[in-house]
Amino acid sequence: MQGKEINDHIRRSLAVLIESADELRDLDQALGDGDLGITITAGSNAVITDLGNLPDDATPTEIARTCAKAFANANPSTMAALVAGALLSGSRIWEDKEEIGLSEAADFVSAAAASIAQRGKTQVGDKTILDGIAAAADALAAASDSAEACSAVADAAGRAVRDTKDLQSRRGRASWLQERSIGLADPGATAFQRFAEAWSRVSTPSQ
Amino acid sequence: MKKIINAPENFVDEFVAGILLAHPDLVKTPGDDLRVLVRADAPLAGKVGIVTGGGSGHLPLFKGYVGMGLCSGVAIGNVFSSPSSDQIFQATKAVNGGAGVLYLYGNYGGDVFNFDLASDLAELEDIPTRTALGRDDVASQPRERKHDRRGVAGILFAYKAAGAAAERGDSLEQVAAIAEDVIEHTATIGIGLAPTILPTTGKPSFELPDGEMEIGIGIHGEPGSRRGPLESADQIAEHLTTALVEDLGLQAGSRVAVLVNGLGATPLEELYLLYRKTHQFLTDRGIEIVKNYIGEYATSLEMAGASISLLELNDERLELLRAPARSPFFQEG
Numbered sequence: 306m307q308g309k310e311i312n313d314h315i316r317r318s319l320a321v322l323i324e325s326a327d328e329l330r331d332l333d334q335a336l337g338d339g340d341l342g343i344t345i346t347a348g349s350n351a352v353i354t355d356l357g358n359l360p361d362d363a364t365p366t367e368i369a370r371t372c373a374k375a376f377a378n379a380n381p382s383t384m385a386a387l388v389a390g391a392l393l394s395g396s397r398i399w400e401d402k403e404e405i406g407l408s409e410a411a412d413f414v415s416a417a418a419a420s421i422a423q424r425g426k427t428q429v430g431d432k433t434i435l436d437g438i439a440a441a442a443d444a445l446a447a448a449s450d451s452a453e454a455c456s457a458v459a460d461a462a463g464r465a466v467r468d469t470k471d472l473q474s475r476r477g478r479a480s481w482l483q484e485r486s487i488g489l490a491d492p493g494a495t496a497f498q499r500f501a502e503a504w505s506r507v508s509t510p511s512q
Numbered sequence: 513m514k515k516i517i518n519a520p521e522n523f524v525d526e527f528v529a530g531i532l533l534a535h536p537d538l539v540k541t542p543g544d545d546l547r548v549l550v551r552a553d554a555p556l557a558g559k560v561g562i563v564t565g566g567g568s569g570h571l572p573l574f575k576g577y578v579g580m581g582l583c584s585g586v587a588i589g590n591v592f593s594s595p596s597s598d599q600i601f602q603a604t605k606a607v608n609g610g611a612g613v614l615y616l617y618g619n620y621g622g623d624v625f626n627f628d629l630a631s632d633l634a635e636l637e638d639i640p641t642r643t644a645l646g647r648d649d650v651a652s653q654p655r656e657r658k659h660d661r662r663g664v665a666g667i668l669f670a671y672k673a674a675g676a677a678a679e680r681g682d683s684l685e686q687v688a689a690i691a692e693d694v695i696e697h698t699a700t701i702g703i704g705l706a707p708t709i710l711p712t713t714g715k716p717s718f719e720l721p722d723g724e725m726e727i728g729i730g731i732h733g734e735p736g737s738r739r740g741p742l743e744s745a746d747q748i749a750e751h752l753t754t755a756l757v758e759d760l761g762l763q764a765g766s767r768v769a770v771l772v773n774g775l776g777a778t779p780l781e782e783l784y785l786l787y788r789k790t791h792q793f794l795t796d797r798g799i800e801i802v803k804n805y806i807g808e809y810a811t812s813l814e815m816a817g818a819s820i821s822l823l824e825l826n827d828e829r830l831e832l833l834r835a836p837a838r839s840p841f842f843q844e845g
Contacts, residue, residue, distance in 0.1 A: 381596035
């Protein structure tokens with residue numbers, strides 16, 4: 306994929322993601338402070354607007370950086386800051402690349418996962434968005450073609466979210482609930498799953 | 513709730529506007545956003561900039577320490593909330609004189625996330641940044657976990673020393689190292705007597721029965737290490753100072769700067785009672801007080817209580833403390 310195609314794809318995916326805002330808000334109210342719905346809605350809308358203002362020849366790196374800034378500024382929350390830092394981290398891997406294939410996408414998502422692990426002082430299994438992103442990075446690295454990759458990533462993220470239900474939250478406000486967090490899906494990982502599903506859905510031309 | 517306010521949601525913008533009107537010779541906003549303040553002469557070519565920031569409700573912290581020989585800029589959050597990464601980034605750009613920018617602020621999760629993201633944004637524009645976190649509250653973690661401690665009033669010493677170093681033209685690495693060195697040798701502990709009421713929610717920041725005090729309270733009303741019956745001024749001073757002397761490992765012959773800080777609703781008289789006993793206690797142990805600061809330096813709106821901070825001095829730290837400085841709330845020389 307090149308810049309313009311990536312730009313269009315992100316905007317269409319985020320428009321789909323916003324449909325999950327109420328679900329994410331409710332999940333977050335059970336485990337956190339309930340602002341994830343607003344973070345996703347305000348953040349996605351800001352990204353859609355700012356990407357729409359980019360020229361057609363914007364590079365993939367410029368697109369990722371625009372997403373990061375727009376998402377962080379729309380609703381300054383811990384989740385927004387972590388996601389934006391992850392996007393910037395991924396954009397550094399891409400540098401001046403114009404064509405993003407499977408391996409570039411896998412490198413980007415790996416760098417994003419590493420950023421969230423480092424900034425959020427968290428690891429896989431702590432029941433956070435990292436569980437979803439790390440699963441996606443693995444799925445991308447294992448995929449052999451991009452058509453297969455999109456649905457593989459969405460499936461992997463979905464499995465990761467189901468796995469988080471059995472875990473106890475170890476980071477953020479959710480960790481205050483201790484064992485009461487067991488049985489509930491992690492809101493951050495679910496947000497990533499919904500994004501991966503949206504990305505996969507807009508990738509399928511027949512739908 | 514009884515407060516001298518207008519609409520609670522305008523509280524922050526309105527007090528910042530007041531500071532700007534009162535001190536146009538010292539501070540300015542680089543753009544339209546009242547949440548970003550920088551010193552009036554920023555940026556200073558060739559000199560390291562220092563950006564601080566954090567939630568409102570702590571004046572003179574953080575925005576009161578922007579000026580010559582102190583911080584170069586500040587990003588201002590809502591009451592007890594972090595500023596956004598973009599506000600921090602705007603402050604960074606406005607104070608960057610080409611020698612890089614030090615982020616110097618208290619160790620709180622939300623602030624760390626937003627400052628880290630601002631450092632990413634700065635890197636994209638080739639502005640190098642370093643970070644030093646105030647971590648002086650000895651009651652928030654034991655000594656062996658001191659890197660996880662909260663930042664409270666003692667950050668004043670780091671502002672003063674790092675600001676003086678930046679003013680004399682030290683490099684970014686040197687200014688960052690001086691900030692770290694001062695933080696390493698600073699310890700603070702406080703007591704709370706009565707909570708503040710948050711303007712937006714109208715709720716108290718904590719609850720405390722009559723006749724009790726919270727020992728080791730944070731500047732947002734975070735619980736301390738224990739709660740007990742209210743003691744006399746002398747007992748309080750002795751208990752707090754003992755904890756600080758132990759934490760810093762001070763001995764006869766050590767030299768210190770002392771900061772006795774009011775949390776918002778405690779009168780100066782009571783702070784001087786605390787200073788009196790602190791002075792006697794340290795002097796009795798052969799510890800020399802070379803500099804003292806008594807007053808409101810880091811508050812929690814109208815919380816009642818006080819904190820005591822010590823900075824162990826050597827010649828270099830003392831020289832930096834004595835260097836000239838001027839901001840809306842602080843003057844030296």
